[in-house]
Structure formats: structure tokens, C-alpha cells
Amino acid sequence: MTDEEIEPFLQHLQKRVPFSKQELEELLSYFREKKIKKRQFIIQPEFVARHRSYVLEGAFRAYVIDDGGEEHTIQFAIEDWWISDYNSYVYQTPATMFVVALEDSVILQIDYDSEQKLKAAHHRYETFFRIMAERSAAYQQRRVISNLTRTAEERYNDFAERYPLIVQRVPQYALASYLGMTTEFLSRIRNKKMKKKS
Amino acid sequence: MTDEEIEPFLQHLQKRVPFSKQELEELLSYFREKKIKKRQFIIQPEFVARHRSYVLEGAFRAYVIDDGGEEHTIQFAIEDWWISDYNSYVYQTPATMFVVALEDSVILQIDYDSEQKLKAAHHRYETFFRIMAERSAAYQQRRVISNLTRTAEERYNDFAERYPLIVQRVPQYALASYLGMTTEFLSRIRNKKMKKKS
DNA sequence: CGGATCGTTGATCAACTTCAACGGTCGTGG
DNA sequence: CCACGACCGTTGAAGTTGATCAACGATCCG
Numbered sequence: 001m002t003d004e005e006i007e008p009f010l011q012h013l014q015k016r017v018p019f020s021k022q023e024l025e026e027l028l029s030y031f032r033e034k035k036i037k038k039r040q041f042i043i044q045p046e047f048v049a050r051h052r053s054y055v056l057e058g059a060f061r062a063y064v065i066d067d068g069g070e071e072h073t074i075q076f077a078i079e080d081w082w083i084s085d086y087n088s089y090v091y092q093t094p095a096t097m098f099v100v101a102l103e104d105s106v107i108l109q110i111d112y113d114s115e116q117k118l119k120a121a122h123h124r125y126e127t128f129f130r131i132m133a134e135r136s137a138a139y140q141q142r143r144v145i146s147n148l149t150r151t152a153e154e155r156y157n158d159f160a161e162r163y164p165l166i167v168q169r170v171p172q173y174a175l176a177s178y179l180g181m182t183t184e185f186l187s188r189i190r191n192k193k194m195k196k197k198s
Numbered sequence: 199m200t201d202e203e204i205e206p207f208l209q210h211l212q213k214r215v216p217f218s219k220q221e222l223e224e225l226l227s228y229f230r231e232k233k234i235k236k237r238q239f240i241i242q243p244e245f246v247a248r249h250r251s252y253v254l255e256g257a258f259r260a261y262v263i264d265d266g267g268e269e270h271t272i273q274f275a276i277e278d279w280w281i282s283d284y285n286s287y288v289y290q291t292p293a294t295m296f297v298v299a300l301e302d303s304v305i306l307q308i309d310y311d312s313e314q315k316l317k318a319a320h321h322r323y324e325t326f327f328r329i330m331a332e333r334s335a336a337y338q339q340r341r342v343i344s345n346l347t348r349t350a351e352e353r354y355n356d357f358a359e360r361y362p363l364i365v366q367r368v369p370q371y372a373l374a375s376y377l378g379m380t381t382e383f384l385s386r387i388r389n390k391k392m393k394k395k396s
Numbered sequence: 397c398g399g400a401t402c403g404t405t406g407a408t409c410a411a412c413t414t415c416a417a418c419g420g421t422c423g424t425g426g
Numbered sequence: 427c428c429a430c431g432a433c434c435g436t437t438g439a440a441g442t443t444g445a446t447c448a449a450c451g452a453t454c455c456g
Contacts, residue, residue, distance in 0.1 A: 064343060064347065066347040066348075067347075070347075072343070072346040072347050074339070074342065074343060074346075086335060086336060086339050087336050087339065087340070090332050090335075090336060091336070119325070119328070123321040123324060126321060126324045126325055126328055127317070127324055129328055130317075130324055130327055130328035130331055133328055133331035133332040133334075133335050134288050134331040136331075136335040137284060137288075137331050137334040137335035137338055138284060138285050138288060138289070140335055140338030140339050140341075140342060141272070141284050141285065141338050142285070143338075143342055144272065144338055144341055144342060144345070145262060145270070145272060147342070147345050147346075147378065148270040148272075148345075148375075148378050149262065149264040149265075149268075149270050150264075151411075151412095152411075152412070153411095171433095171434070171435090172434075172435060173433095173434070173435085177346075180345065180346050181412070181413090182412075182413060182414080183434085183435070183436095184412095184413075184414085184435085184436080184437085185411090185412060185413075186435095187435060187436055187437080188412095188436085188437085190435095191436075191437090349443080349444095350443080350444065369401095369402070369403095370402070370403060371402070371403085379444070379445090380444075380445060380446080381402085381403070381404095382403085382404080382405085382444090382445080382446085382447095383443090383444055383445075384403095385403060385404055385405080386404085386405085386444095388403095389404075389405090
């Protein structure tokens with residue numbers, strides 16, 4: 001991987017912890033670039049998630065399938081986001097999620113053992129992963145609150161305002177299942193908005 | 199605070215990171231014991247959450263109030279759990295939640311600045327808080343998944359099975375709002391179960 | 397004892413789902 | 427490069443889940 005390609009990743013790291021040049025290089029040495037084709041899975045149920053992936057280019061979707069066979073989107077990830085099956089990766093237990101590429105993508109992966117080594121080796125790497133976990137917890141909690149306090153239409157409006165790029169790039173049915181509604185209902189919500197604008 | 203009283207807290211810490219005796223003592227020196235009366239608030243909207251609280255004894259409830267004036271429970275905490283307004287504490291921004299004692303309680307509080315100092319001072323303290331954040335993120339994500347994939351009745355049954363102690367101790371309306379349903383509906387669910395058993 | 401709070405029950409209502417049918421688009425193989 | 431099938435989004439009608447409103451009984455606490 002060239003310096004140019006991974007510039008966004010370096011920025012990402014330094015925005016969270018002010019690493020030195022050497023530290024960044026050490027960190028980087030543990031990541032491997034991987035190209036993933038559209039529709040390819042990087043995580044599947046039953047298998048333990050061995051990597052945490054940073055998206056350099058492309059888009060992913062994590063979802064579970066419930067007892068009734070319905071898909072429910074748990075997370076999206078586009079450029080500059082991380083994705084994995086959080087529970088599976090952190091506790092090294094079998095995954096319950098699928099994580100699939102929505103587009104041809106390029107990711108940077110670190111594996112679980114390397115992450116442990118890094119965290120053990122230097123305080124600052126530990127700090128970095130602590131910050132990642134905190135942000136993740138805060139994000140999830142905002143989502144819980146949104147689920148509890150808002151109607152389907154409000155959840156869509158909030159999401160569309162906050163993450164317009166994601167709304168543009170992911171299929172409707174995936175977005176609907178992320179927001180906790182059917183694709184038909186989301187279609188109706190959007191259509192209602194269209195009419196208002198004209 | 200006597201050694202005996204805080205034994206559960208020491209156990210709690212060591213289960214997460216194998217601290218030495220000296221480390222435990224240093225950690226402890228940053229915590230202050232506080233007695234909280236039933237119905238007393240330890241966090242309120244607008245004010246920044248300055249503490250993270252470990253429950254030694256008693257029970258708490260964190261909730262938000264939506265635009266329509268409805269309360270939504272975000273978290274419960276009984277013995278051996280932590281509670282705060284996560285977003286407010288971690289990012290030191292004004293709280294959006296109320297956190298109130300459901301019973302007369304005893305907590306151990308650490309303030310934000312002390313936590314920063316601890317994390318900066320020693321790698322192991324950083325590790326401890328990293329683990330806290332990870333657990334929190336994992337918990338929230340399971341809750342999101344439960345909200346998306348299960349019906350009201352299933353959510354109640356799952357919760358009752360996993361956290362029977364909490365179901366016994368918190369008021370019905372608080373539990374209903376945690377599970378994302380009305381108190382009337384939860385009452386009907388419970389009543390249906392009672393009939394089955396007889 | 398008296399008022400406030402909490403849980404219950406019934407009747408009605410609203411939000412959202414389900415089912416079914418259709419049109420458009422995408423990508424894949426011949 | 428075209429044709430075909432699969433998949434995706436849309437629309438309408440009917441159905442469900444869970445909410446709302448209202449009234450009442452029980453319990454707790456001062």
C-alpha cells in the first residue's frame with residue numbers, strides 16, 4: 001500500500017491519538033490491505049471474526065437473520081469507518097452476523113492477536129482502542145435512544161439528515177431494516193416527502 | 199469506607215484486570231463513597247455528568263424524556279453495575295438523561311478528571327477503562343439487535359430470563375419503558391403468562 | 397385515614413406489517 | 427450485445443401489534 005492511498009487512515013488514527021511517526025509506522029505494519037468484491041462476505045455466522053476492518057474505499061453492511069428468516073441490518077460502513085461483528089471480534093466467539101461488501105471495496109485489516117499484542121506493548125495503542133470502544137458504545141446508545149423515542153418516519157428523517165452519504169449508497173431494503181421498518185413502509189415515507197417538495 | 203464494604207468492588211476490578219495490591223489501593227483512593235436516598239437524582243439534563251458511579255448497594259434508573267413528555271428508560275443499575283449518562287460523561291457535554299435512585303443506595307464515584315489522570319498515569323488503568331467501554335458497546339449492541347428482531351413479548355421474556363433480579367426490583371412502568379412498550383401492554387403480557395401457569 | 401402513585405382491564409384507535417401484484421433495472425450467459 | 431431472469435422498489439388493500447384513553451382497585455406513605 002502506498003502512502004497516498006492510506007493517507008485517510010493516518011489522519012483517522014491521528015485524530016484520535018497524536019501518534020509519532022514511528023508509532024504510526026509500527027501500527028501500520030500490523031494492517032493488511034485487502035480488496036473485496038461486491039457481494040463478497042468478510043464475516044459469516046458460526047465463524048469467529050478474526051479481523052477488525054477499516055474501510056479505505058467502498059461500502060459494507062452487517063446484518064443478522066432472525067428466527068423468521070428476516071434480515072436486520074446492524075451496521076453500515078463506508079470510507080473512514082470500521083466494521084466487524086463486534087461481539088464476535090472482541091470476545092472471540094462465533095459470529096452471529098454476516099458482513100458483506102455492497103460495492104467493490106478496499107479495506108485495512110488487523111487481526112485479533114496483533115491487536116492484543118499492540119495493546120499490551122504500548123500504552124498509546126491501548127488508548128487508541130479504548131477511544132474506539134467508547135465511540136462505539138456512545139453510538140450504540142444513541143441508536144437505542146432513537147429506537148425508543150422516535151417514530152419510523154422520524155428515525156428515517158434523522159438518519160437521512162445525519163448520514164446523507166449512506167442513504168444515497170445503500171439499497172433501500174438494507175436501510176429499512178437498519179431503521180427497524182419494512183421496505184414497503186420506508187418507500188411510503190419517502191414518497192410522501194417527494195410529494196411535499198413538488 | 200471499610201475493606202469489608204468494598205470487597206465486591208475489589209472483586210469487580212480484579213475480574214477485569216489483575217491489579218496488584220498497590221494498584222488497587224491507588225485506584226480506590228480516587229473513588230468516593232456516597233449514600234443516595236430513594237428518589238434522589240445523581241444526574242440531570244443540562245448539567246454535565248461529572249462522575250461515573252459503581253453501585254455497592256441499591257438500584258438506579260437512567261431515563262430520557264421525549265418531545266411528547268414520555269419517559270424512556272435507558273439503563274438500570276443494581277449492585278455491581280456502573281451507571282452514568284454515558285455520552286455526557288465520556289464527552290463532558292450536557293446530559294440528556296436523568297439518573298435517579300430507585301432505593302436508598304450506596305455508590306462509589308470517580309470524577310472525570312481523576313479518571314483521565316489514572317488512564318494517563320498507568321497502562322493498566324487505561325486497559326481497565328478500555329474493557330469497560332468494550333463491554334458497554336457489546337451490551338448496547340445486543341440491545342439494538344433485540345429491539346430490531348424481537349416482539350414486545352419476546353423482549354420481555356428474554357429480559358426476565360436474563361435479569362430476573364432487575365425485574366423483581368424495578369417498577370413496572372420503568373421496565374416497560376426500557377423494553378419499548380407501554381405499561382398497559384406489559385401488564386397484559388404478564389397476565390397472560392400468569393393464566394398459563396395456573 | 398387520605399391522597400398520590402402504580403398496576404389492571406376494557407374499548408377503541410393508529411402505526412406499521414403483510415400479502416399480492418406490477419414495472420423498472422441490473423447483470424449474466426448465450 | 428441482446429434477452430432473460432432475478433432482484434429491487436412501488437402501490438393498494440387488508441390485517442396485527444401495540445398504543446391510547448378512561449375508569450377502577452390496590453398499595454404505599456405520610
